[in-house]
Amino acid sequence: MSAAGTASRGIRILSKAGPFLICLALWQAITMLGITDPAFLPGLGAIWAAFRDLAGETTLWVDLATSLITAALGLLFGILIGVPLGAAMALSPRADGFFGPIIKATYSLPKSALVPLFVLWFGVGGLTNILATVLTTLLPIVIYTYHGVHGVPRLFLWSAAAFGTPRWKTLTRIILPAALPAIFTGIRIALGFAFIVTIAAEMIVSNHGIGKLMFFFGDSGSYNYMFAAVITIVVAAYLADRAFVIFTDHILRWQEPAERHA
Amino acid sequence: MQGVSASKIAVESLSKSFDSISAVDNIDLKIGAGEFVSLVGPSGCGKSTLLYMIGGFVHPTSGRLLADGKPITKPGIDRGIVFQDYALFPWLTVYDNIAYGLQMKGCSRAEERDTVGRYIDLIGLKGFETRYPRELSGGMKQRVALARTFAYGPDILLLDEPFGALDSQTREIMQDELLRLWGSTGKTILMVTHDVSEAVYLSTRVCVMSRRPGRIVREFPITLDRTGTRESIVLSSAYTELHNQVWLAVRHEVLVPGGDAP
């Protein structure tokens, strides 16, 4: 990249970071001026010190990994079940007639409310959290896959048929690529849900994961540690989302720019 | 009048209704091998519907369709199709789009590379093999669309207003391109167009359809000396005479009072 290119890119990054820097500056100003009780709003310095302390021990990383793995497994199974299910519903009226009402009925139920139910069934543990996450990710993935497959222009299917594409190959080489943008959108939304439900489950049950950690610190009054843990997971979720977007943008590089997600 | 067995495409007493609306009524059409036939007529006269039925994408309500003496029941590799929009698969590169039909046929890699390379040279897009359709202009896209349908070698080509989305200069260039491809391969071509001058310029026969329900009301054999330049053809009196006749015939159909009533 030319010098001018790098410079303009740098300016763009600074410009995007500006609002955050302003907020951080405000935070620091408020704590330094003593407007609030330091117990309720620890200074940035205290939070950073707490984070450094936690990062040195293994607890933070183990708990973070637990949460990330739970969310990832939940998302993975959501994809493995949801994409075929959504596609089947779009391609088979019988499948749509059977699963459609079930999905519509459970649409209004907040899946995190199933955590107590799963605790009744499976007790406290990873399975409960993963299962709750799977059920939460299923909904957006199924819906978006359905719309993606359903919306494949029939001219693509006709072209494929004229080229002598057998039915099985039509699914993998035509329908799936054409529906991929919608499927990825559904997975991205499911990714966000996965983090939310994982954290929620961990906070409700609080025996492992970042949720437990946040709770532990909150209960024992170590608020700067609590803030450190909260910020850690929020940043992790943000990074996961960004990584996903970069990954899908590359795979979908064939898309017209106007069709790209917001 | 050619017998059924000599025709490449035979349409007998073909009718098609959508619910209670009659789109096409009692069409008889015979197309011989190597002919270039154009279907023209007022908007909505069912010319595209007729094309789709020959393609096997739409089923007739009554009548017979034969290709090479065999009944047409579904799309097949003997009848290639080029659409106005959605002509290419956007997730495939130029190379992969042209290679698609060859891959479905099961050609060897070497043969595929050879054929694709030949057609890319033929349409003048050398160096664009790894580009995606979104990076191409309208004219380039249709060039690739034509190439990929010629490449895997169907005997019959069905074109549905292939140049309709292009500006007039690009359209003229594409018409000459199509003439060249037709000239060097000797395929049978059936084209739907709303552009009378295009029909007369390219075809060996022009069929004029009436308003809905569409019937073939007039046929014009076109004999033009196409060995010269575009200028010499278009400015010739033979071309002008034929163009005026066809244009008047179509205009007559457009101005027929009333709607669908026979």
Next chain:
Amino acid sequence: MRKAAETIALRIWDGVRAVYPLLLLLVVWELVARAGLVRPLFLPPVSVVLERLYVTATDGELWPPLLTSLYRSAAGLVLAAAVGIPIGFLVVRNRFVAWFVDPLVAFGSPAPKLALIPVFTLWFGIDNLSKIMLVALTTVFPFMLSAVAGARTVALNQIWAARAMGSSEATLLWRIVLRAALPSLMSGLRVAVPTALLTTFTAEMVAGGGLGGALIMAQRYFESATVYAYLLVMLICGYLFDVELLRLRRKVLHWYEG
């Protein structure tokens, strides 16, 4: 006469086809539970659950927590709308506001706001306020985004025409921009309401109170029929609100062709 009967029969058949998987599931549930294939702790029969629901509704046990939850959700939604919609409109009108808000929304939208439950509990206590604030923070994003999208649809010539007729800025804002943004705002509302309920119930399951807290209590005391009953209540609530919102949307947007 025969045609009328046929139409009615067809309608009933369509209705049955629309719900038969659910009926099937309920029947299977009841049979499995009654046959003793599963411990009643895990899967009480449907009839027992429905009976429990009826009992809690009639003897008043259900209403205080449910109404608390609904109040918290509603208050949070009102706060989020009051803050989010004006900011959304400002984003479209003012470049500095747009510059400031855009990265914050890009970061905040996918961020799991629920992770802030401990923080809000610290700041606002374990009672209503912390839930209301959390709902407000979570739902401010859909309101903002839909306000931005809606304001952007206002055709420039509509504004020019209004200015030419001598409208003041305030009138301009309210009459034209708000009306034009209404379809988008209704879509945002349709996202915000279930989000509000979800956030409230989850926060309550963690920090107590409301229907979420009651649900957790029922689980801790192994009252499975109550757990199922309250889940059913949440489901019905969500469904009823969605139906109401659709009705509201139709009423408000009867002039909208989109």
